[in-house]
Amino acid sequence: MSGSLQKLIVATIATVVLSGCAMFPGTHMPTNQDTVNAREDLNEQVRIYAITPSLVNQLRTPQTTPELNPELEQMRAEYDYVVGVGDILNITVWNHPELTIPAGSMRSAQEAGNWVHNDGTIFYPYVGKLPVAGKRVTQIREELIAKLENYIENPQVDVTVAAFRSKRIYVTGEVMQPGTLPITNVPLTLLDAINHSGGITELADWRNVVLTREGREYRFSLQELYQRGDTRQNVLLKAGDVLHVERNDANKVFVMGEVNEPRSVIMGRAGMTLAEAISDVGGINNMHANASGVFVMRLAPNDAENLIDVFQLDARQASALVMADQFRLQERDIVYVTTAPMSRWNRIVSQLLPTAQSLYFLSLTEDTITTRN
Numbered sequence: 366m367s368g369s370l371q372k373l374i375v376a377t378i379a380t381v382v383l384s385g386c387a388m389f390p391g392t393h394m395p396t397n398q399d400t401v402n403a404r405e406d407l408n409e410q411v412r413i414y415a416i417t418p419s420l421v422n423q424l425r426t427p428q429t430t431p432e433l434n435p436e437l438e439q440m441r442a443e444y445d446y447v448v449g450v451g452d453i454l455n456i457t458v459w460n461h462p463e464l465t466i467p468a469g470s471m472r473s474a475q476e477a478g479n480w481v482h483n484d485g486t487i488f489y490p491y492v493g494k495l496p497v498a499g500k501r502v503t504q505i506r507e508e509l510i511a512k513l514e515n516y517i518e519n520p521q522v523d524v525t526v527a528a529f530r531s532k533r534i535y536v537t538g539e540v541m542q543p544g545t546l547p548i549t550n551v552p553l554t555l556l557d558a559i560n561h562s563g564g565i566t567e568l569a570d571w572r573n574v575v576l577t578r579e580g581r582e583y584r585f586s587l588q589e590l591y592q593r594g595d596t597r598q599n600v601l602l603k604a605g606d607v608l609h610v611e612r613n614d615a616n617k618v619f620v621m622g623e624v625n626e627p628r629s630v631i632m633g634r635a636g637m638t639l640a641e642a643i644s645d646v647g648g649i650n651n652m653h654a655n656a657s658g659v660f661v662m663r664l665a666p667n668d669a670e671n672l673i674d675v676f677q678l679d680a681r682q683a684s685a686l687v688m689a690d691q692f693r694l695q696e697r698d699i700v701y702v703t704t705a706p707m708s709r710w711n712r713i714v715s716q717l718l719p720t721a722q723s724l725y726f727l728s729l730t731e732d733t734i735t736t737r738n
Contacts, residue, residue: 491512537610
């Protein structure tokens with residue numbers, strides 16, 4: 366092999382080694398003052414915590430007692446349906462069948478009832494047009510009695526709503542049966558509307574249920590309602606309300622680094638632990654991973670002085686797996702498993718070999734040509 370070719374091989378190897386040092390954190394030195402300043406600024410923004418039993422206990426969500434909602438109970442007790450345009454009333458005058466339209470086997474109560482017209486009135490014998498929209502059935506009954514007393518002695522009148530068509534709410538998003546639900550004489554709450562819609566789907570984010578009312582949005586959590594008994598998350602719905610159950614696309618964590626299947630993982634309704642996240646991606650890559658470098662990166666709370674919280678788990682001991690199963694992840698956490706030092710070197714060598722082999726065979730070819738000449 367010629368001297369110039371040997372120098373070329375050495376230079377190539379040195380270039381690849383240096384580039385490999387630059388690729389792996391901790392294996393190169395900063396080249397200028399700007400890099401040093403950037404690192405110092407980053408260190409001030411990051412806080413690193415070791416995952417220990419005391420830290421797991423500190424981060425554990427405290428047990429809460431069920432929260433009562435006396436306001437909702439009062440609204441339920443005082444609730445009374447108000448008749449609107451499109452509703453159908455069923456009016457019965459006892460002992461006077463000529464004033465009661467029969468609902469036989471061929472006609473339902475809706476077909477035989479009195480429809481509330483667009484002007485908010487109904488027509489009734491001896492009474493004529495009677496305004497009913499915006500009134501309760503008890504008010505309508507009293508007005509009918511007062512007008513029929515001119516023709517009937519001591520009229521016994523009963524008024525019910527045969528069909529509720531004037532008021533409705535809308536349920537959209539991740540429910541089994543999205544659509545409209547009528548407002549009836551039975552109070553309709555947020556939880557009732559979800560149940561009447563078949564419940565939520567597997568893709569639903571049950572922590573984010575958005576109620577849109579008169580142009581304003583209100584957020585409620587079914588998780589708080591179901592798991593912690595917080596009935597403040599349940600409200601009485603009104604006509605025109607739009608109830609939207611969001612998808613859980615954002616409710617995920619990202620598992621990267623030396624794992625068998627690096628990807629994002631959707632968190633279930635019960636949440637997810639660090640052990641579950643690593644298990645869902647096929648576990649740690651035993652050939653290349655550094656078990657002492659399992660990190661969870663999380664955006665720090667808004668009132669914190671730092672920007673990022675980093676939690677490190679040393680998984681070289683089996684007891685650490687118990688802590689991993691107790692460490693609960695949060696939405697948008699990043700789980701990163703670092704590479705073992707030997708694997709870093711092996712990767713540098715694997716980058717070196719193709720170039721070195723090519724140069725070696727090229728030198729053999731040159732030597733053969735030189736010998737023949």
